Amino acid sequence: xxxxxxxxxxxxxxxxxxxxxxxxxxxxxxxxxxxxxxxxxxxxxxxxxxxxxxxxxxxxxxxxxxxxxxxxxxxxxxxxxxxxxxxxxxxxxxxxxxxxxxxxxxxxxxxxxxxxxxxxxxxxxxxxxxxxxxxxxxxxxxxxxxxxxxxxxxxxxxxxxxxxxxxxxxxxxxxxxxxxxx
Amino acid sequence: xxxxxxxxxxxxxxxxxxxxxxxxxxxxxxxxxxxxxxxxxxxxxxxxxxxxxxxxxxxxxxxxxxxxxxxxxxxxxxxxxxxxxxxxxxxxxxxxxxxxxxxxxxxxxxxxxxxxxxxxxxxxxxxxxxxxxxxx
Numbered sequence: 001x002x003x004x005x006x007x008x009x010x011x012x013x014x015x016x017x018x019x020x021x022x023x024x025x026x027x028x029x030x031x032x033x034x035x036x037x038x039x040x041x042x043x044x045x046x047x048x049x050x051x052x053x054x055x056x057x058x059x060x061x062x063x064x065x066x067x068x069x070x071x072x073x074x075x076x077x078x079x080x081x082x083x084x085x086x087x088x089x090x091x092x093x094x095x096x097x098x099x100x101x102x103x104x105x106x107x108x109x110x111x112x113x114x115x116x117x118x119x120x121x122x123x124x125x126x127x128x129x130x131x132x133x134x135x136x137x138x139x140x141x142x143x144x145x146x147x148x149x150x151x152x153x154x155x156x157x158x159x160x161x162x163x164x165x166x167x168x169x170x171x172x173x174x175x176x177x178x179x180x181x182x
Numbered sequence: 183x184x185x186x187x188x189x190x191x192x193x194x195x196x197x198x199x200x201x202x203x204x205x206x207x208x209x210x211x212x213x214x215x216x217x218x219x220x221x222x223x224x225x226x227x228x229x230x231x232x233x234x235x236x237x238x239x240x241x242x243x244x245x246x247x248x249x250x251x252x253x254x255x256x257x258x259x260x261x262x263x264x265x266x267x268x269x270x271x272x273x274x275x276x277x278x279x280x281x282x283x284x285x286x287x288x289x290x291x292x293x294x295x296x297x298x299x300x301x302x303x304x305x306x307x308x309x310x311x312x313x314x315x316x317x318x
Contacts, residue, residue: 043276049288108203
């Protein structure tokens with residue numbers, strides 16, 4: 001027979017309930033503030049990998065990493081089949097109106113569908129490269145469309161914006177571009 | 183009555199907007215490598231790489247276009263003779279540890295590896311005390 005050596009203190013009785021309350025608390029926090037599923041690129045501060053994409057639209061040049069010289073540019077990763085990209089289009093137009101130079105990379109896009117998208121939504125891009133197998137997208141650590149990267153005059157990635165740029169985020173993007181000028 | 187039926191009928195007629203591309207998959211997204219040894223290496227690696235848009239699937243399991251593009255890239259690099267761990271490193275450089283299902287020991291993750299050892303040590307200590315006590 002085993003003699004009970006020491007009785008558990010009285011407060012220990014509440015331990016399971018406390019653990020349960022903690023668990024419920026965690027669940028509530030998870031429901032109220034769901035974790036972000038964005039995957040930030042680790043390429044911020046790194047130079048653009050070298051790439052040369054063919055033109056995605058007729059009458060406009062393709063895009064290479066060597067095009068990122070001079071002043072900071074906005075690199076927009078988009079596609080005609082991506083619905084938020086259409087929502088973002090007026091915001092890109094506004095950025096262009098304010099003097100931002102924007103280049104695009106069209107992901108897995110057909111030429112005719114892209115032409116339709118640009119005709120419908122306007123074309124704020126100086127150059128558009130066609131990335132049919134997401135090769136450049138993977139090389140810069142982007143995981144979806146739309147995403148925008150601020151690239152400085154030396155071709156170094158300075159900032160990544162995941163998802164469409166909202167109208168109220170225009171000043172923030174302009175700030176990031178200004179920062180990249182220094 | 184008609185009004186009550188209207189909403190369900192409208193829902194029946196609604197078609198979800200297509201939010202996916204119509205491009206054919208990349209050449210090696212669904213095609214195996216000709217060399218079975220290389221394909222085995224690629225497969226083993228692909229099973230331990232996380233799909234970026236379907237976050238509980240490996241790229242070997244996922245039919246998302248970007249997962250197909252990642253498989254294409256993995257297979258082409260294996261075919262070119264690249265080491266699987268170098269390919270994993272290339273992806274981790276871009277997406278962080280997140281993209282890999284094979285955990286590494288880092289400043290952040292070492293407790294995961296140390297905790298079982300610590301628990302074993304505590305268990306050994308407790309057992310020794312108990313058995314030593316029983317003999318005495």
